[in-house]
Amino acid sequence: MTNAPRFLDKLVNMTAIHDLELMEFSLLKTLEEFIRAPEMSILKLDRNGHPCYQLNFKREKYEIIWEDFVISEKILNAVEIVGKTEQTFTTKFDESHLLTVCYVLRSKSQDVFFAATTKNRLNELDTHMINGLLGIYRNFYQVISESQRDQLTGLSNRKTFDDIINKITLLFTPYHTYISVLVLNPTFCE
Numbered sequence: 001m002t003n004a005p006r007f008l009d010k011l012v013n014m015t016a017i018h019d020l021e022l023m024e025f026s027l028l029k030t031l032e033e034f035i036r037a038p039e040m041s042i043l044k045l046d047r048n049g050h051p052c053y054q055l056n057f058k059r060e061k062y063e064i065i066w067e068d069f070v071i072s073e074k075i076l077n078a079v080e081i082v083g084k085t086e087q088t089f090t091t092k093f094d095e096s097h098l099l100t101v102c103y104v105l106r107s108k109s110q111d112v113f114f115a116a117t118t119k120n121r122l123n124e125l126d127t128h129m130i131n132g133l134l135g136i137y138r139n140f141y142q143v144i145s146e147s148q149r150d151q152l153t154g155l156s157n158r159k160t161f162d163d164i165i166n167k168i169t170l171l172f173t174p175y176h177t178y179i180s181v182l183v184l185n186p187t188f189c190e
Contacts, residue, residue, distance in 0.1 A: 053066060
């Protein structure tokens with residue numbers, strides 16, 4: 001395996017990230033370098049099977065979609081099959097591409113899938129590598145999720161709150177925009 005040293009470097013970088021969203025970006029970037037898929041996505045469905053989050057990676061650009069989803073019927077059908085079997089599924093996507101969908105994980109609130117379009121069928125080594133990286137992502141997802149939640153209430157803990165506020169601040173700082181935060185304590189309100 002001539003890519004082994006590069007693969008290990010990518011793996012080290014990906015597992016050093018302690019933020020789920022950034023880790024998903026890193027996962028797609030790492031996979032793109034190995035399988036050269038023109039388009040890849042991480043798709044999250046709520047418990048009713050409705051899309052609630054989609055991270056797309058296409059031509060070196062990321063796009064996060066939280067609402068107004070436009071997902072092809074072929075992808076949704078493949079996700080439904082993979083959701084039932086938890087096995088990787090490949091089908092024809094269009095005249096020149098194949099669609100491969102992999103099961104990633106099932107959390108309390110959502111199911112997570114990986115989808116990629118490729119010109120050629122992925123070989124056994126590529127499929128094994130994808131499933132291995134998705135397994136590492138699954139393990140880190142659980143560790144990070146557990147570390148960000150209060151075990152008694154299930155709500156985000158103070159460190160997670162601080163991290164999110166810092167992210168929001170960094171997003172708006174270049175625009176010299178003011179932000180406000182309203183915190184309500186339901187045990188104090190009457």
